[in-house]
Amino acid sequence: MEPVSSEPAASLTASERTFDQDLPSRTERRTAPRTWETPPAPVPPPHLDDYQSIVGSAVLDELRFLARDLKGKTLKMVNSTAVGGGVAEMLNRLVPLLGELEVSTHWDVITGGNDFFEVTKAFHNALHGAEYELTRHAQEIFLTYNEQNRQRMQFNEDVIVIHDPQPAALIRARQDGQARWIWRCHIDLSNPHPQVWGFLRPFIEQYDAAIFSSQSFARQLPIPQYLFYPCIDPLSEKNKPLDDNFVQKVCEEFGVDRSRPVVTQVSRFDRLKDPVGVVQAFKLARKYVDCQLLLAGGGASDDPEGAIVLQEVKEAAGDDPDIIILDLPPWCALEINALQQASTLIVQKSIKEGFGLTVTEALWKGKPTIASAVGGIPNQVIDKRTGMLVHSVEGCAFQIRYLLTHSEFAAQLGRNGREHVKENFLMTTNVRRWLLLMQIVLGVATV
């Protein structure tokens, strides 16, 4: 972790300062950096009633009604990791909520050696379109570990959900019983490596249904395909409301001056997130409007490529005192939350994106958001209604200028964005989708 933050700039108003004037460099002006040695203890998951103040009692009543017809039915979730990553994070919240609704849910994690996870990591990248040569050896490793897990696990539930490609071959455990098997694909299959997809596809076709995170991620399959948008938990550390004193404290520690506009991108240091493009857009915009840029991310300490990208970003930023670059460890959710809440605008200028949950987080916080029209972002950012879609550095720069000078319009985007998330991308909506799916595949619902 390396906070490369700065002290607040000397408090000049926009009219007083010349935007490109020489100011003390970041290093000269920063306070003693905060350090995090270890992750904090995990926070217990919330209860269903805790969501009432956010979504209203009618929405919770709907969940209880949908669950009532599923009483006695059982669900199993299988994925490849219990901690880390979006899927585990989501299951850690979803499974207790389904249990509270008396839909008995078991969560199993497959096991495998390093060789298995190396193969599945390569599959993952290949399914996103990367070059790869699928060898017979890799196929054997994949199938051997899936078979070991099949023999170790029990599959007695009414609905069995297999997450992502790693455990996809567990479908071989399917017997002629009543159980319904669902494949939940969290990755973008719009342009998969033909060999890898050709190897996996016969397994997928044996499922009763598949679930994708965006229409554009799906493949033509002979089974029903459902659309489950990813979701955020409004009560999680990263999204819950924060006391303004805490937000102020975090800003002071990182040298963010809340008296001036703050433009923020939260993303790991990865070229696909185009942090250098964000710096360029910021510099173009700042010729006309006073603002600071905050790039908050991670991945530089445990990923060699991340470290290179971080260095590129620092070089692009130069010694500009208004650019604050933070490389944060993954357990800084509260600090990220505070920085998002302190931001005037949020940018997500990705070149390629999955669903883009950082966009969801920004919209939920009511922040006017500028984002690239890639991956699942257009599902969230409806251009000029819930945010602004852009396609270039120049477009991004223009929208920064526009939104910083049209505060009423920006505020309306923020309000619409929050409502959009409330309706479509919150954990409670996700619970509803799972209950509906169970009703539909088990024939409980009349559709």
Added chain:
Amino acid sequence: MSAAETLQRAPVKPFYFNTSAHLLRITKYKANTLAELLEALRECPEDSIFQHTFQTLEEHHFLGAGFSNDFAHWALAACNEASLAEALASVDVREFTSVSELRTRFVQILESYLRDNPESSPRAADETFYFCASDMVVMPTSFRANSLNEFAEGIRRVSVHSIHHHFIEARLRIKLMSNDFSQWLHEDAGLTETARSLNRIDIYTATLENVRQQIVRIVERALT
């Protein structure tokens, strides 16, 4: 019959507030050009037409103006065909009591536009239009109205999904240019004028929350 007279007696039968929940399915139909959109519009299942018209209104209920249906949105955002988008956006779902009539209307608009603008037909869109469909589950709520007061209270407290279910989706079920609320007010509570006033609320210039407030105001007027 005036509202005051009607309130002397209880409604003939209670109003049961229901709601519906929808699960999105991805279909095999998609379009990268307006020609492909037309072809898919002709062939896609009816629940796709429902999803991209009636249902999308619910999903975007918080947008007060400017969002009509997904076809119009795509024509503008991905194809930059402003006049086509206007024509598609002008289709008011409340003028249709069947999805097949609604499909016919969209097909007519697109056929006519492409006849006049043949160069637009094969032009590649910026984004693909994916036809989805929705599986719907109807469920009861805990709200039931035995009086106009209870009806107003129910309107205040049910979810916007319930408002959409009774006020917008209903016409496909009852096959009338009306809605469940107006039907009950007219047939069971004898409040014909109130029923008509409700049916005149413009769903395209208001959010569903605004619609809820307008319904409450109209019913409150009948109570005074």
